[in-house]
Amino acid sequence: MSTLSDRPRNSVVGEAVPHESAALHVTGRALYTDDLVSRTRDVLHAFPVQAPHAHALVTRLDVTPAHAVPGVVRVLTADDVPGVNDAGVKHDEPLFPSEVMFYGHAVCWVLAESLEAARLGASAVVVDYEPLPSLVTVTDAIAVASFQGAQPHLERGDVEAGLDRSTHVFSGDFEFAGQEHFYLETHAALALVDENEQIFVQSRTQHPSETQEIVAHVLGLASHEVTVQCLRMGGGFGGKEMQPHGFAAIAALGATLTGRPVRLRLTRNHDMTMTGKRHGFHATWRVGFDGDGRLQALDATLTADGGWSLDLSEPVLARALCHIDNAYWIPDVRVNGRIARTHKTSQTAFRGFGGPQGMLVIEDVLGRCAPLLGIAAADLRRRNFYSAGQATPYGQPVRHPERVVTAWDQVLTTSDFAARTAEVTAFNLAHEDSKRGLAITPVKFGISFNLTAFNQAGALVHVYKDGSVLINHGGTEMGQGLHTKMLQVAATTLGVPLPTVRLAPTRTDKVPNTSATAASSGADLNGGAVKNACDQIIERLRTVAGGRLGINPADVRFEGGQVHGVGDPSACIPWAELVRQAYFQRVQLWAAGYYRTEGLHWDSSLMQGEPFKYFSYGVAATEVEVDGFTGAYRTRRVDIVHDVGESLSPLVDIGQIEGGFVQGAGWLTLEDLRWDTGDGPTRGRLATQAASTYKLPSFSEMPEVFHVSLLQDAHEDGVVYGSKAVGEPPLMLAFSVREALRQAAAAFGPPGTSVDLASPATPEAVYWALEGARAAGTKAEHRHLVEGSHLVEGGHGIVPAQPGPDAHALHPISERWANGEAADAGAAGAVDDESTGPGEHVGAHR
């Protein structure tokens, strides 16, 4: 059997094939969850009653007026729940809350014959509230120490000694915003009760197994009584990893109670006001450099704005801590993490999963400090790259650090970086009211779920008697091309043409106990499982073919739908014929495949281990032009070299890189989530709850020139066909946009101006940044201490908070079960221990 990463010649993997559903998409035939409604009879529609308070007790809930609305069939409340009233795996997310925890929290759901009737019914429900004080911003929460979950601590070496030996010490703070997923398809579920009380839920979920688990615990059923299917998603980006469960459970509960199919589909406003987003963070830091700009020490405290419940905040925070180094060697490091509990949506997974937030901190530090060190930002970054033999602060050796150097050098060359830097300088000298910036930044991103247990996957491969192949695996398709890659993997392993293989939708009754399609790991894990299943079948067919060809089975080759002896393609058997013969010889023609990533270990209480199979690398250079009157800017050119190993599917991979970059640029420059932080009646309301007020990247913001290349000679040993994951890492290539904006803003001030740039760097933020740079020009002698800037040089400066004596250093709540610890131990570590309750369903995440 070939090893996992060996790629046969002329393989189907590596071909630039279109997305497997492309023909369906361009004709409108591709079905999404909510498209199934018109194919289902007697459907009831669900609509939520949303609370108009950020924090309040529900003192009275009167649903009777809703029943007077024509068409209303039932109102679902906590009293209807036969199992556990909980939408999460940590038992801190009541499905029907008695305490409202954020503005827009759904307190009950109305079912009706039409969506309109359900909406009218929901507005007829009477709810009385007793408003309570609320915390809306992360700084509000820090001020009163409102934290939840684990407070991880990552340390290597002696930070104080590192700072002492540094020539330059700076300190600062930085608060940056989260991001709305805005998958174009909002959350939806369609549930029905099948024969024999079997519950069938169609859900757009990245994690069907967990949706199944939550539906089962809400209904008080066993998992085998619930089946979840996900045809495909209109975008996921992490927003459909934890968030779909409650909605699926509402639909399933309604179907159980009424005996009719129930459809739940959020409007865009519902989706934006009710579902979690990327975590915004607050960071305080101290950093030390030697005289040559080499990083010596970093002391930082990161506080993630977790929102009202824990959700995936613990693993998101862990990944942030594990990525604060990005591609840089920092000898002495201490990073503390905390999760603020605020009265907002429960923030959750979003492409990068904390990695981008950790990396943004160090990129911000380097971008701000470079001018003060008198070193060009590109040189400062390059100077601090990892080299062979070094390890991350959490103890994982950095394999292939030379790849980031190769990619860096390639981008410098292909983007003509040196000449264009000179052009930018000349342009800036010649133009007073507009300035350009050209920045280059690296990405190093760890691939695998941090929590080792999740790094497993299953697949089911059927070969039918006519030679056609049907595959099924545990991963879900959200546009990232996973299904396309899985078809290619199966065709390659079986040695058949791509059209011989078909893929069936993801269902929990086909492949059980799957992990979320997340952490970029979908192709690595499921590809390993699909290949394993195909390998089993091939081994059996090899014997049949060897007998027929009269050769040693080990010498049989499967290529292009033909089976022949090695080096002798003349005597060959068509695939379908061999399969048929095997059937008559009573050879099993299907197999269940399984894969688990080898070599991983992680201790989350110590924050040490080797949690990642490998690192993905990439480099981007971006040039921008900023208008000095308004802060408006445009992206003139982007050059990217990205490492996807040996690509499984180049068209898909390039699409992921472009799309990831665009989404990252959206997070860092355009997308501005605003909550009402005032003390009025709408305190805590999300003010940007539609695309009209929440600016997303559109065609207009695309770079004028956009070059993307895959890093060559990048075979990755020990991963399916030598490939690497691609979903998340390219998002962080967009740091180059932000750094280019910072440099352009700095050019409005005197040389050496350090610019404090807000994130997102909207035109308004860029305007204030360049105003700050101009102000620095008027008092040049104080350029190190620009007014209003939170950056201090020397001394104690802004000292990051250190964990208190009672800070929780055990495994996060989310890993209790996996570690065999009692799930309901009161010592949950949450400052606010309401967040845990009794429960046998505590699961684990990432």
Add this chain to the structure above:
Amino acid sequence: MLVVNDAPTTLDLEPRVSLLDALREHLHLTGTKKGCNQGACGACTVLVDGRRVLACLTLAMQVEGREVTTIEGVGPHPLQAAFVRRDGLQCGYCTPGQICSAIGMVAEHRHGAASVVTDDVTTTPDLTPEEIRERMSGNLCRCGAYNGIVEAIVDTAPAMAEMAPALTPVPA
């Protein structure tokens, strides 16, 4: 009475039903997608008498007696093949709207409509990538498949212009 994808269709709806809901919920033409239902994303774009409209902001009543073309009715069209070839999609949710919008956009351009990036509005500019990006900017793609979409439109624009219907003035 209206014509949907060449088929005369009669609908009995209350007056507030949008064209989008009429298509999806009543005619079961689910190819047209609902991304925001408030005119901000473009996912619901269809063609009415050859012009692109947002079906979520159009009442079904308004298209009485007119010809509606949805993604189910545009093909086979060379732009569809170009989207496949150029990888102008990922999750595909915006794709029907992108394709209808692009077809309508080329028709508008052919009839001389200027855009905000057009320097000289007295002449019809070439459909450069810059013009295409500007004219398509009402169609969001959260997956960021914009490069592929622009390439697909560039590839197909001449053929689309040939096929573009004569646009009648917009009724008052």
